[in-house]
Amino acid sequence: MxxxxxxxxxxxxxxxxxxxxxxxxxxxxxxxxxxxxYTTFVGLSPIEAASIVxxxxxxxxxxxxxxxxxxxxxxxxxxxKKFGRxxxxxxxxxxxxxxxxxxxLDGMNFLFYLAxxxxxxxIAAMVLIPWETLPSEMTKDFNERTKLSTCxxxxxxxxxxxxxxxxxxxxxxxxxxxxDAYLINGIVFAVLFMLCVFISWRVTWERELxxxxxxxxxxxxxxxxxxxxxxxxxxxFKDYASTLKVRAFRKHLAIYLFSFxxxxxxxxxxxxxxxxxxxxxxxxxxxxxxxxxVGLPVTLAAGVAMIKYGPSRLYVFAYSVMILCLxxxxxxxxxxxxxxxxxxxxxxxxxxxxxxxxxFTPWNVFPFIPDIDEMIxxxxxxxLFAAVMTFSRKTTVAIATFIVGLLLQSGGFVxxxxxxxxxxxxxxxxxxxxxTVGLLLVALWQALTFHLNKRxxxxxxxxxxxxxxxxxxxNVAPQAREVVEDLxxxxxxxxxxxxxxxxxxxxxxxxxxxLRK
Numbered sequence: 307m308x309x310x311x312x313x314x315x316x317x318x319x320x321x322x323x324x325x326x327x328x329x330x331x332x333x334x335x336x337x338x339x340x341x342x343x344y345t346t347f348v349g350l351s352p353i354e355a356a357s358i359v360x361x362x363x364x365x366x367x368x369x370x371x372x373x374x375x376x377x378x379x380x381x382x383x384x385x386x387k388k389f390g391r392x393x394x395x396x397x398x399x400x401x402x403x404x405x406x407x408x409x410x411l412d413g414m415n416f417l418f419y420l421a422x423x424x425x426x427x428x429i430a431a432m433v434l435i436p437w438e439t440l441p442s443e444m445t446k447d448f449n450e451r452t453k454l455s456t457c458x459x460x461x462x463x464x465x466x467x468x469x470x471x472x473x474x475x476x477x478x479x480x481x482x483x484x485x486d487a488y489l490i491n492g493i494v495f496a497v498l499f500m501l502c503v504f505i506s507w508r509v510t511w512e513r514e515l516x517x518x519x520x521x522x523x524x525x526x527x528x529x530x531x532x533x534x535x536x537x538x539x540x541x542x543f544k545d546y547a548s549t550l551k552v553r554a555f556r557k558h559l560a561i562y563l564f565s566f567x568x569x570x571x572x573x574x575x576x577x578x579x580x581x582x583x584x585x586x587x588x589x590x591x592x593x594x595x596x597x598x599x600v601g602l603p604v605t606l607a608a609g610v611a612m613i614k615y616g617p618s619r620l621y622v623f624a625y626s627v628m629i630l631c632l633x634x635x636x637x638x639x640x641x642x643x644x645x646x647x648x649x650x651x652x653x654x655x656x657x658x659x660x661x662x663x664x665x666f667t668p669w670n671v672f673p674f675i676p677d678i679d680e681m682i683x684x685x686x687x688x689x690l691f692a693a694v695m696t697f698s699r700k701t702t703v704a705i706a707t708f709i710v711g712l713l714l715q716s717g718g719f720v721x722x723x724x725x726x727x728x729x730x731x732x733x734x735x736x737x738x739x740x741x742t743v744g745l746l747l748v749a750l751w752q753a754l755t756f757h758l759n760k761r762x763x764x765x766x767x768x769x770x771x772x773x774x775x776x777x778x779x780x781n782v783a784p785q786a787r788e789v790v791e792d793l794x795x796x797x798x799x800x801x802x803x804x805x806x807x808x809x810x811x812x813x814x815x816x817x818x819x820x821l822r823k
Contacts, residue, residue, distance in 0.1 A: 312511050314450040316457070322444075323458035325396070325437050328499035330665070331465030332406060332430065335495065337573035338595055339488065340409070341475055341711065342581075342588070344419065345721045346484040347412055352719050356711020360421045366427035370435060370696040377689045382426050392436035392443060392689075396507035399433035403499040410492035413486040427700070429778060433503055435696055439688035441673040443512045446767070447623045448674070448760050449613065455670040456609030457764075463601030463662055469495070471599070473591020482588055515675035531704040545687070549694045552682060553795030554694030555675050560752045561621060562668040562700055567706050568745035569661060574710050575738045583639055583734055584646070590807040594654040601662035608666045616759030620667045627660030629743055636739050674763050681770055681801050710737060757792055765789045773802045 312318075336359070344355035377391050399537050408422040441454045472494065504774035507730060522651055550556055553777040573595075580591035634653045638646060672695065676688045717733025719726060726734075772777070779802065782790075787798045 308465045312444070314447075314453055315420050318509050319454045319457035320461070321505050322440060322454055323461040323506075324502040324752040325433065326458045326462035327465035328403065328501045329434055329465070330462030331469040331495060332426075332499060334466045334469035334595075334598075335473065335491070336409075337570055338470060338577060338592075339684070341574060341707075342577045343410070343485070343488050345719075347488070348414070348419070350416060350722065351655055351721050352711040352714040353708075354416055354711075356708045356714075358416070358423050358807050360704040360708035360711075361420060362424040362427045363700040365424055365698045366431055366699035367704065369428055370431045370700060370781065371693050372542070373431055373435045373689075373693055373696075379440070391657050392439055393507050393510055395432050395436045396503050396510075400500050400504040400507065401774065402429045402432075405429060405504060406491045406496040406499060410488045411541040412489070431696060431700075435689065435692045435741065437506060438669070438672065438692045438695075440510050440512070442676050442686075442688045444510065445509040446677075448763055451578045451673045452609060452612055452670060455673065456605060456612070456666075457606070459662075459669065460602060460605040462665060463598060463605045466601060466665075467596055468498075470592055470595035474596055477592060478589040491637070497814075513632065538808045545690055546694055546697075548683065549679070549687075549691055551795065552675065552679050552793075554678050554756075554758050554793045555691065556795075557752050557756045558671055558675060558758070559695065559698060560669065560751050561756065562620070562695065564745045564749035564752070565621075565664050565668075565701050566699060567702050568742045568749065569664060570703050571710065571737060571741045571745065572632075574707060575734055575741075578714070578734050579635075579639075579738050583731050584642075584650070586647070586650075588649075590647070595651055597654040598658045598661070598818075600655050600658045601665075604659050604662045605666055607674075610664050611668050612667070613760055616704055616761075617671050618753055618756045618759070620722075621753030621756070622668065622750065624663035625746045625753070628657055629746055631657035632743055634740055636735075639735065668814055671758060674758060677767055677770065678758075678762070679768070681773075681790060682794055682796060684802070709820065710741075713737060762789045762793065766793055770802075 340359065341352070341355045344350040344358070345352055348355075350358075372652050377395065390395075405422065405426050409419070409426060411418075441451045444454065445451055473487065473491050476491050477484075480487040480490075550559075576595065577588060577591045580586050580594065581588055608620060617722055634649070635657075637647050638653070643649070671689070673688075676686060679685075679687055679691065712731055714730065714737075718729040719733070720730070765786055766789050769790055771780065779799070782798060790801065792797055
């Protein structure tokens with residue numbers, strides 16, 4: 307469904323962001339509790355539990371690649387014309403959220419849990435990939451996109467809080483050894499996710515079809531021979547690879563993957579760390595994770611800071627805070643005191659400030675990446691970039707989760723045991739501190755040279771609009787040239803021309819002008 311002249315209001319932004327209660331909540335619960343549930347209650351080994359996540363996310367990552375391209379061209383068929391090329395998938399994905407309940411059934415076998423988790427991952431991708439493109443579809447304005455993304459991340463923070471608070475409360479009520487707490491949690495969240503996705507479908511819209519899109523709708527060509535289908539597949543993967551030619555996207559992707567994988571390692575190992583290293587209850591671990599409630603006001607502050615300071619400074623702030631808090635957790639482990647619980651609560655709360663900013667920033671940056679790509683490719687390819695981000699994210703988290711499970715098992719972790727050998731305890735500690743901090747440092751290194759912000763984006767879009775209006779390339783302002791070359795990674799003369807994506811030669815880092823915020 308295409309809607310014209312719609313205004314991005316706060317209620318609309320909240321409605322759009324509701325889906326990230328699912329995006330933030332579902333995978334927070336999975337990251338924090340799934341391996342613990344499978345190894346403690348179901349009786350799977352660490353490597354079996356980790357394999358479920360790894361296998362499902364690798365398969366889902368491949369599906370996600372095709373999903374982005376599929377939604378880019380979905381406007382050509384009946385359902386895309388009637389319901390929208392992006393929003394249609396929210397409509398059909400809403401009731402499918404109930405599959406989430408099956409993840410938390412006790413007493414099933416490895417294949418059952420693998421099949422259910424794979425199904426949920428695919429359903430989530432079917433919803434999230436087109437949904438992530440909607441800010442680019444709904445508006446071109448930096449502030450309006452930031453409003454959408456801020457509401458999204460505020461609700462994601464709310465979902466993260468609920469996903470950590472509710473399990474802890476249920477475990478406290480029903481008992482540490484009662485698997486029903488996890489099933490009830492799954493039922494509550496499945497219904498909530500279904501309602502949230504439906505609301506997002508109801509309040510959003512898509513941009514008008516371009517003349518090029520309308521012309522493509524008249525074409526009836528379909529590949530028939532094996533060689534033609536192979537050529538289409540080759541072109542698809544070539545398109546995906548072409549996204550990495552955009553310098554700003556390469557840096558954005560590196561920051562996103564390393565920082566979010568660091569967060570994943572922390573979430574996966576933290577409950578193990580609390581129970582087996584600090585010797586506190588799993589319900590207290592849930593309470594510490596639920597300190598993510600601080601993310602609600604922090605998200606609002608981050609939205610203002612995003613406009614005023616830009617993403618690079620937010621990244622530096624987030625990673626520095628998280629690294630300092632991890633150091634504090636390590637000191638509590640090394641030097642236990644009577645005030646251990648109080649210190650853990652304080653550290654967990656401050657850590658969540660950094661974690662919230664970490665999650666907030668990349669998805670506020672993402673809607674501006676397709677604008678930069680348009681200067682290179684001459685196309686609007688939001689779905690393609692969303693698919694590459696989702697594929698990369700799911701591949702890395704699959705690998706990271708599998709490595710965590712493998713290291714836990716090789717480190718001597720005993721499934722179902724309330725007391726672990728010292729070797730296993732040491733492995734958990736190393737995973738939490740060395741693994742998480744190392745990944746954050748790599749992300750910090752990339753963030754220090756990331757120059758996309760409100761000022762540079764406006765300069766870039768103004769230049770793009772000037773060229774669209776048939777402005778002469780030789781009339782480019784020096785500052786606009788510098789910004790365009792820095793963000794695209796290409797010489798200005800090679801941009802915005804026929805087949806520019808294939809003709810352009812990247813600018814070397816030595817020739818690029820470093821832009822200060």
